[in-house]
Amino acid sequence: MVNVTITVNGQPVAADIDERTLLLEFIRDVAGLTGTHNGCLEARCGCCSVELDGAIVKSCNVLAVQAAGRSVTTIEGLSPQRLHPAEHITTGSLAGMYQPLDMLGADAADLHPVQAAFHKCHALQCGFCTPGMVMALKNYLAENPEPTRDDIRAAIAGNLCRCTGYQHIIDAGMEAAEQLRAQADA
């Protein structure tokens, strides 16, 4: 057993762990964040992609002890859960008193532009690959604000998706790049 502290989405998380513990397991089982998925444990599917000190890694390919003292960003770090209660959904009869929720049940502005683009472009079906895809693209677009479609294809070549045929994911990558550029200009 060894004691490690890893900063996960800005919060230090400390625990005594088996030396064999993978960063993926630390995130899921110790930090309790299950948005990072285990699709293979062999560094092939990309479902477990997170940022480690700003670099994209497959967290099943990193031991937790290797990440000790370092900082991890997971999918939950992109759009923290809203902690305030949702407003009551209401009809036109009370519209003056309550703000009806938008159809998502949450404020779209809470989503990272990559997440918002995935929603808009229907870039997810079962959604299991999605957190890894979103993290990979977020990381890539931060360095490469003006990608071509082929660039995006190459950027996600380490992430498998069995559902979408990748087409809408690439659409979403282009859409997100545009939104991020617009944000940067603003």
Added chain:
Amino acid sequence: MTQTPHRPAEHTTRPRGRLVGQSVPRKEDLALLTGTARFIDDIKLPGMVYAKILRSEVAHARIRSVEVAAARKMPGVLDVLCGADLVGKVKPWGDMMQDLLVGDHTPFAVDKVLYEGQELAAVAAQTKYQALDALEAIELDLEELPAYVDPEEAIKPDAALIQEGITYEFGDGNIFDRYKLRVGDIEAAEAEAAAVVRQRFSTNRQAGAALDPHGCVASFDSFTRELTVYSSTQSIYMVRDVLADVLQIPRNKVRVIVPEVGAGFGSKAQIFPYEVIASIFSMRLGRPVHLVLGRKEIFQSGTARNSQIRYAELMCDRDGHITGYRDYTVHNCGAMSVWGNQVLHIGTNVGMLPYAIPNIRVDGNIVHTNTAPGGALRGFGIPQFIWVKEQLVDMAAAELGLDPLEMRARNVIRPESFPFRTPMGQVIDSTTVYDCLHKSAAAIGWTETKANPVPYEGLGLAVSMKYTSCRHPSFDTDLSAVRLRLETDGTVTIYSSDVTHGQAHATMLAQIVADGLGVGFEKITLARPDSVTSPFGLGTYASRGAAVLGTACRLATERLREKVLAIAAHVLEANADDLDIGDDRVFVKGLPDSGLYLEILASLAAYRTHQLPPGFEPTMEAIATYDTPTEREGPDGTGNLSVTYSAAAHAARVRVDPGTGLIRVVDYAMAHDTGVVINPLVVEGQHQGGFLMGLGMVLGEDYVYDDEGHLTNASFKDYLAPTSTDVPELTKIYELPAPSLTIPGGQKGAGESGTGPVPAAVGNAVFDATGVRFTSLPITPQQMLLALREKDRRGLATFRYPDDMPGFTGPREPQDWPEPLLPDDMGFDWDNFEDEL
């Protein structure tokens, strides 16, 4: 040429107007995008322990002993189970044969191991690591037997029996079921044919390889005797009913709940041993048990596509009209298979489309080998059969000197009136397959390219139709159900047992309810499938969602609407016929800004029942079950098994690098008839995903076995799942809808029609590019290189791979083909079997 994909309406505003037909952004997305969605591996219950399974590392062996005593003493171990512990205590379950279940599935192998990866023992421990460590302490004494990997070896008369001690009604030896199809007079068709093309084709074993692992969490309460199972299944009632039967406990004491399910593609449409094992551990320990499989285990035991060898013949008249089809099929279901034999029946029946072939004879042997269990997988036998038939069509066109497009145009169904019944028995209620064919050919530039061919570039076409639902030969049902509840605040809850796992049920059903009930889309929620609350339905498979589940939802919506209108008519003292619903309220026609809000009407039924119409049953629930008007398969194999049929015409452009053998699909066009589309962007996504699965099937995915039956590529490292860089831009997607006349809303199935034509379209394009006709799947760069070299060496214009390779040991020419092992040879008179019964 690029087409802008459909874009959804802005998601910040409430969608307006009629929602069916709009690309409404999905309700499912938010949890999946932000990481809050809970999949099976994420479920954690108080006191939960972890189980792991010890699987056989050999494919065929007699079990002398499984010694678990040492494992019991390992740290953290709570319980250990093996096959001998359960004999006589749990009921075997099994293959769906004609009208009965054959009990050939058990939680663990008992006397014999039948395939690599089969369950031998399992451990429950405090932690995952402790369970894994304890597995290593289990001692096995296995006597290895020769393994049958090749189904044609397994059916040789001297082959040893794989499944011992099980009597299959229609089988013999390692043939465990047979398929027989008889339409018209095939001998006459052959005698009169102007051209007959004959070729042996074979197909591969492809995995669903859904990224979300198969798994479950089982929790038994020893006082209430209730067993709760969270499972990543596609069908909660299939799991519940089989599990209860296996454990011999009441079905109303078994509760199956699904968390988020990360796709299945058919590979999760059955019960698995791990669900039984976790349940037994939980019953013995009184604690929740987590049992989620690893990737290697899923490859080995999570079911794969059934492979086929077809000795196939296509007959045509002088004008290229197809007059007959005959084949002998050897269908490999692996060591055991719940669905495997159905795949041959349905894939062949529906795979005959979109042609109305008047004379057909198919004899199929459905075979066990010492390989992974065969299961349902996207396309369910149709991609295998289309691979064969659509390449024969190209071969026949070449023989007759016809353009492949013209040959198909002369054959695809184009009746003068609908419904049209084919000789095979399918009732085609509408189709635009002819237009789809021309649309896809035009989009790929068929005519221009044919006039100006480019070396090592080729075009290929393939057409298919896919069932939208299915009445399986062994499963005389095709139903889905929806229960709706108008809540007292005017929101609506939808209950269904058909598991959404990528198909956007929450969105699609809400679109139907919103239109029918005038309730805001944002107020509609789909409850999670749970056998305690969800109405009985079969589950999500066979592309049934939009048409069958959608129809149940539509019927339930209509019933609920009637109740709402009845209350409103009473309160407003109006005639129900004069009322309309919209914008969350009921109003007098023409006065949409007035009226009563749904929340008020619903609360009358709950809290102010004196204001209801006299005699009105105070409930705001409606339930509907829709069973399709499909037929059972007849004794000659014909019948209308699907409620309606969606069409797909695909056109591929491939480029082959003669230096490396690399094959790239550089352009692809898909034209589909999916009937009335509820959500265009979702359907587009289904076609793109369907294409991906077809692309994987033709260019790389396969289970590679060595002679001992070891699966040598049970990992994403070696199993070639297509990545983003393998896929062309998929923008040439066209919908040419012919609304179904049988389904009230006109929908047809979308989920699988994108897969069927892909292998054949690519295969035909590869031939066009290189002159090499691949007759086996998948086509790999290595094979391409070998074929090109051998073809050049021999100076041939055309070449078949592997048939014309020097080392090929199978039968090369039709005169060498095996005689079908006919049931008559086995002492069973098929043609008169009804008299015998």
